[in-house]
Amino acid sequence: MAILLRFFRRFLAYRTSLLLGLLCIPLAQLCDVGITLLVGDALDRAQDASDTEWMTRVLLLMGAYAVGHSVMRFYQRWLIVVVSRRVEVDLKTELFGKLVSLPFAYHDRSRSGDVVSRVTSDVEAVRMVLGPGLMYTLGALVILPISIGYLFTINATLALMMTLPMFTMGLTMKLLSGRLHRQSVAVQESISAISHRAQENFGGIRVVKGYAREDSQADQFEGTSAINRDNQVLLGNARGVTNAAIYGSFDLTFAVILLIGGLAAVDRTLPIGDLFKFIDLTIKVFWPLIAIGWILGMLPRAVASAERVEELLNEENPIAEGHEKIARADVRGALAFEDVSFTYERGTEPALSGVTVRVEAGETLGVVGPTGAGKSTLINLVGRLFEADSGRIHLDGHEVRELAFDALRGTVGYVPQDSFLFSETYEENIRFGADHEMTDAEVDALIERVAMKDEVACFPEGKKTLVGERGVTLSGGQRQRTCIARALARDPRILLLDDCLSAVDTETEKELVGSLRSAGEGRTVIVAAHRLSTVQAADRILVLTRSGEVEAIGSHDELLEREGWYRDTWEQQQRTESLSAAVNDEVGGAA
């Protein structure tokens, strides 16, 4: 409950609208009660009905109440519900800001379906209870004492007895709240399972179809959906009990009125008009009460949801921005790793252990090694996507964790290995990288630089063509080159290239290596690759072992001189090539 109060504080940002809206509630209720009293009195004076003036007055008054009621009702809903939506906007904005700032380790361990459901259905559950829910509750809390109080003045015993069934209702709700809570949580989880399954399926649809798994996926989905159905049915049964209790106590109230009111009427101590008031006010009290029952039913779920939202809001960001500020122009780009070790949160063995390597400003460092050696990890540590467990990483002599992100990430151009693109236009994906508004000429120059000019010209709408989610409508090599263009767009001091030419053909590779070399002129470059030809020209090459240790560091020629992974791999790559070269010569000679 306290947690909901904390969320309610967000509503106070709109206190004027909220207060006005809340004020409308009692006014609307009073008008409503007024009508009942009017009709009751009219009944008692029915014999005077020949008096048309009186009748007109009653009807006019009733009309005025009715209009008042309606106007108040409108403002009540309009003001309060809009405020609740505004709070929703605020919350979602804050959650989104939080999400984009959380480190990758968080995103690694959380399921995106779950995160999305926190931002959507959990926020909605909280909004419902605090916005419209509050409105209904307040409505009930206002009309209840007014009506009962008024009825008290007519017949105290009857009014008192009337409240008894309501206690029955409260008790039942209390008894059932545990069960309701459990079942709503189960329902919530099964919904989240459905969305998780759907998302995985749609994301991997090519694989699903390629393996003809559509039917089995549909069966599995149906199973998940059936679990949800069964949970919903159980929850519905629990709701059935509470509903029966609510309506039962309502009917029981009528029975009390019939008994006590009837007895009093028989005794002639209660005029028929008053009996009418009892009946009609009960009906009017009843609907808000049902609403309260509805809110009480939602409360357990809202509390659970609020907890999930708050958990996300309070998620600590262990990768805090440093305070040391360097102007971006002053960053030279010398990087140094000193005895850096790192183990992934979910990893069993260290991905990097005791790595020490220096890259002077303007130098190129090649990173090679077997699959899973830790090349990407090393690259990710530079931008502090993950934080090294031990050891230090320096940029121009400053420790990276002391640096403001602006100096650190602001000077880095990054080409991820999975070549992620946004589902925006081709051009916007490149502009994404630039800190300034790029001119069309600059964009065109970059497109040319990554050897995509001809291909982009062939796209249906040129560079305004939308690329699908993650760039699915581009070929693998096109995606990679677009990522390179995006990285170059920010004119970085440090260029991080994570296996960025793996999906590019030899001719384009050749072209790109040349282009990157000239682009890398004066920049610090770290390039991870499997094809040694990509790193061959680097000033220094770092060879990582399978377990993430440094096997050797040196230039291409130095590395060839000693025994080890580099020479073996080089020879292997050479052997296949020279073999075919020999064939080439032979065939060429024969021709």
Added chain:
Amino acid sequence: MSEAKSEKEPGGALEIDRSELVATKVWDTSLFKRLLTYARPHRRLFLKSFAVLSLLFIGELLGTRIWKGAIDGPVAGAADAEDKAPFVQALLWWVGAYVALIAAMTVLRYFQTATLNKTGQAVVHDLRAAVFRHLQSLDLGFFDRRPTGALVTRVTTDIESLSEMFTSGIIALLFDSVKVLVVLGMLFAIDVDLALITMLTTPILIGISLAFRGGARRAHREVRARLARLNGYLQEVLGGIRVVQVFRREERVAARFNEALARYFEANRRTIFLFALFYPVMSLAVYLIQGAALWAGIGSIVGKGLTYGEFVQFWLLLNMLVRPIRELGERYNVLQSAFASAERIFQVLDTAPTVVPPATPAAVRTAPGQAPHIAFEDVCFSYVADTPVLRGISFEIPPGKTVAVVGATGAGKSTLVNLLLRYYDASSGRVAVDDVDLRELETSAFRARFGLVLQEDFLFAGSVEENLVMDRSEVSAASLAEAIDAAQARDLVNGLEGGLAAEVAERGATFSTGERQLLAIARALAAEPDVVVLDEATAAVDSATEHRIERATSRLLAGRSALVIAHRLSTIRGADEILVMARGEIRERGTHDELLAAEGLYAKLHALQYAAASA
């Protein structure tokens, strides 16, 4: 023109698919009818619901009758009597009857909620499964154009909004019409004038709801579409969080998100306004009815000897009549929102796949276990009209042979794979399997014979074993072990905590790219496929491992066909035929040696690679 437009709207990603907003020319009634077809299999549940509702209704009517009886009987009778005892006695009988009635109704009320809910959930579950199943049958062109997050909303929030309608709306609504008629009849029985006057006001109510309907639906439709977009964007940003953070674009994506959020809020505001207005207008109309009833009622009491009991019964009945109308305000909102969702759902169900399964599917002629003969015959293809990607491609993969494809990026190599697996259909020409057009084969049976490694492969959240087996009964423990060995993934799997049972994160995020490829290769080999398709399968794998994989797979795949796409020429030298592609055409073909001899494109590529390696 179109350029100017897209420049003005940089939020291309935020744009909702306008087609989602267009009314699908479906009137409520036909939408309603269509929804009811999903109810048909659950007829019994529906009948049960109606039975419960009818009993409850009768109970409510009886309740008003008891009030009339009690007021006109003992209460009125006692007026002039000296000895009140018999009247008290009579009143107690009435109260007794009332309490008995209440007890019965309370039980019925439980069944009302439980049964209605059960019915609704049953229907909704069917619908959800149907939508998902239908989505599975759609072609990749459909998925290419839609963000995953937005598609997910179709089977989640859209369906949930329907569920609300089924549980709290549609049955009750159907029943309400019956109710209104009966109650009206009873009103007439009590007092014709009173009833007539009441009835005259009903057209007002109907008019109001009709007036609101169009606006409300439009507004809800927009809310649904905006919400789907918002969630889609959130999902997308979560997927690219590394890029966002390293590029320091947190603020930019947040600005985008907020823009989408603002549009969603605006759409919401419209529904709130309509809803806020609808309710008071309805209740004003209700007061009008009540005022008319009061006026006429008092007239009748005085003029025509209407009893007080009858008036109270009339008032209670009126409440029964008015309650559904009042509630309609709430229900209407649910209903309009549900209808908007129903439209979106039916839109998906009405999307016909462009890759159509044949009416009478043929089986692949070659028996499983043997490689079929595959041929591309003068195939042309374009993803988007007027931008041809493949032009007149012809080649064959004879049984047991390996065909390799090389060529510039964007030449259309992966597109060949897309066509071979019938992800898309060729615009002209045909892909033939044992001389039967692919379009006449049973697609899933055909695909099941493939072992596939895509350029962008995908690991599912779940266990490693689930990812490798993929629910295929053909995969035995032995073939799985063999595949893992051949893919050089043994060390990887053994190194995982729990081995094969180890958990895989979404998209395999906790593996390195190369490791993901090893697992994808193992998955492709596990079912002992007849044809293997490898699209840049080892692009992120080191040479030594790659070499070992090649040796192991060629042993494993003896006698099977293969289509191999690679940029590293070393990986395809052993192929029986090599196709060199450029700009959607096959420029050269032959074996490695023949191609080198031809001194064409291939020889040039080769020289380049060689030069790069020794430069």
